Amino acid sequence: MLDDLATLVGIESPSREVEALERSAAALSSMIERHLGGTCRLIDSPAGPHVHWSGGGEPEVLLLGHHDTVFPLGTLEARPFAVTDGIATGPGVFDMLGGIVQAVHGLARLGDTSGVELLFSSDEEVGSRESRELIEERARACGNVLVLEPSGDGGSLKTGRKGCGTFEVVVTGRAAHAGLEPENGVNALVECAHQVLAIGAIADAALGTTVTPTVASAGTTDNVVPASAHVVVDVRVESAAETERVESAMRSLVAVDPGATIEVLGGIGRPPMPESASASLFPLARDAEPGIEGCAVGGGSDGNFTAAIGVPTLDGLGAVGGGAHADTEHVVVETMPARGALVANIVGALVG
Known part of the structure; x- marks a missing residue:
């Protein structure tokens, strides 16, 4: 596992x-084929190749x-892969290369992988615009989905997720000399x-809705009335109803100054994942690992x-560890075999 992760x-x-x-896709395909046999299909897209593998038979999971x-080119030089005191570190080790390695090794334990498919996209971290249609197609065909994203605190599984999205609000005004004629x-x-x-004010903590302005910019120099400004807004919602309400509220923003105009871009790209979605699968995880x-x-x-x-x-x-998207990203090495076995046992229960 560590060799493949490295x-x-x-x-x-x-x-x-x-x-x-x-x-990356070529190396990942080689790893999958070495452990599981068969041939990976590389699906080209403007975002890069997605990697798809099938164990044959009627798809079931x-x-x-x-x-x-998320880490830019050159990060590896400053922070190469390493294992120290049972902790594996390096860019992408937790989110989510460790989860991929664990799952492939776990499936290799099964021997018969009929009914199993793997799909690893190339654009999840930037919204999955080029892979969403493919993901939904294969999910419908298989009927069950196990996501190899990193675990929650203490190795917990993620049974629900908020919907999330990003808006950009663009404000257009009119420039003037800030000292001579600001009026x-x-x-x-x-x-x-x-x-x-x-x-x-659109946020609603009681409903789990967060609406957070995160990045803003305006102006060109210190003696000019700013003619433009924009603010980026991160949104998280727990229900489809809140998705509709927040998107409507954002689109309904009205300028206070009648001379200004407002344009709202973006939206809530990922719908909420209700906890009911995992109702038939989480018990299989509990059977495989009591107490999880x-x-x-x-x-x-x-x-x-x-x-x-x-x-x-x-x-x-996926992996047990922490520090996703940060320099502290890490995986607890001793958990990797058990995590691979957990995936294999759930898959084994689904494909009989």
Whole structure:
């Protein structure tokens, strides 16, 4: 497992870096074929190749993940793969290359993998725009989805996820000299400040809805009334009703200054994954590993898509560790064999 993990981490695979993702897909395909036999299919897309493998027979379960990571090219030089005191580190080791390696090794224990499919996309970290249709197609065909995203705290599985999305609010005003005639301008920065307060008020903590302005910019220099400004907004919701309400509220933002105009871009791209989506699969995990816990989390994954189309989905079956998307990203090595066995036992129960 560690040898395979070192190989995958050693091939940097940032989202949108197509040549790097091609190298990653080739290495991943080779690893899968070496352990499971058969031939992987590389599905080209503008975001890079997706890796698909089938064990043959009537499809019954899809193991879902991604081989793109969030770390830019060059990160590996500063932070190469390493194992120290039982902790594996390196860019992408936790999210989610460790989960891929565990699952492949776990499936190799089964011998017969008829009815099993693997799909590892190349653009999950940037919204899955190029892979969503394929993911939903294979999920419908297989009827059950196990998502190899990292586990929750303490190794818990993820039985529910919030829907999530990003909006950008663009404010257009009118420039003027800030000292000579500011009254002839329309200050986009001031208007943006009004909008930030209005946006924050859309949140509803009682319903688990967060609406968080995260990045803002405005203006060109210190003696010019800003003619433009924009703010980026992160949104998380627990229900379809809140998705509709928040999107409607964002589209209904109105300028306080009649001279300003507002444009709202983006939306909630990942629908919520209700805990009911895992109702038929989580008991199989409990049978395989008594006492394992489940949790609902705020982050999204491709499991949001499969759950939203009504396919039973259980998430968080990947690595145990922490520090996703950070320099502290790590995997607890001693948990890897058991985690691979957990995936294999659930798959074994599903394919009989």
